[in-house]
Amino acid sequence: MGHSAKLGAGEDDARDADLLPGPLAGLKVLDLSRVLAAPWATQILGDLGAEVLKVEQPGKGDDTRLWGPPFLEDGSARPDAAYYLCANRNKRSLAIDFARPEGAALVQRLAEGADILVENYRVGGLAKYGLDAPALLRRNPRLIYLSITGFGQTGPYAARGGYDFLVQGMSGLMSVTGRPGGEPGEGPVKVGLPVSDLFTGLYGTTAILAALNHRHRTGEGQHIDCALLDSQVALLVNQAMNYLVGGEVPQRLGNAHPNVVPYRDFACTDDYVLVTCGSDGQFRALCVLLGRDDLAADPRFATNPGRLRDRRVLEVELARSIAPWRAAELLAAMAEAGVPGGPINTIDQILADPQIAAREMLRRMRREDGTEMEVIAYPARLSRSPASYRLAPPRLGQDTRAVLAAELGLDEQAIEALCAAGVIATAGPARQDREAERTA
Structure with missing residues (x-):
């Protein structure tokens, strides 16, 4: 198991802190998601102490593993991209092909023991595998099942694929982002981060916590339908209310504020x-x-x-x-x-800022093969049950064998048979094992 260390603090102290049970300790999350919105939600749950089992396609894994460069150089033939590392700590990776009936059966059994399931497939995409919300809620009525899609489970756009850039434009966000008409560089501009994905992940996490409280009172699980477009429209906040109250369509103002003056950038001699x-x-x-x-x-x-x-x-x-x-x-x-x-800091400047150091917003983590990396910390500080950094983002399939044995009671013979049939895959040897093989 990997461990983390706070920058500037003793490694033993950091390890002790990361062994404390988080506020969501004891909850099991089955993560069928990939890319960003839903993995962002499951990483938050993992940071707060939940056990997260990430199910990935054998041989490929989460799409973002290949979204580089840059890649984390770990000596392997196929290193993981930085993009994947930003949203997948505190998870265990299982490589299971649930397009195969045997693989779907494994995931169904894992769902029977889960508290939460998170997926971001197209509407109806998991039904053919028996992994849709109605099917799994019949198996596990206490399950909280979060679906994240571009446009939700209903409405005329439900069947469409949704992407952050598309939603930034459709939602109206880009209509108020960028230089106004008549200025150099005028025109709509997307935000420099995939904010529609990230906001949806945050809303999804909040909804999961609300559903957990409902289950605590009633014993009932439920299906949560969370859409990128809905989330981004909700986050038009004051701009949308300016229109609803005042009737005037907001326009691009560059770095100026629609309601407060002076509230913008100004040029000095050097910056x-x-x-x-x-x-x-x-x-x-x-x-x-x-x-x-x-x-x-x-x-x-x-x-x-x-x-x-x-x-x-x-x-x-x-x-x-x-x-x-x-x-x-x-x-x-x-x-x-x-x-x-x-x-207006550059990213290297803010990551070196003394305030960020004082707040311990950079954490060092170590993969099970010894590869080290720095990650951005969970920002909220809980005085009694803080976030922890227990598991560095896993290699594809590194936990398949251990989880199937522990969770489903599969013996070594059954696991080997599934591997031979291509239903599951396990990670290759860790870096230190490969180096030992080369020097043997």
């Missing part, structure tokens, strides 16, 4: 800074800092509605006053004056 004034007092403090008491005293800008109405005039004046500053000096002065703001 950009973010200015995020959320109150009239913060705006006045910014004006004093910039030596622009005239802006603070101007009745047009005294309150946020006025600043919003005359934002173009105000932002031109602020840009003129900010331009001579060096970014670091302005941000230091803003912090001293109580004006919220910050830099």
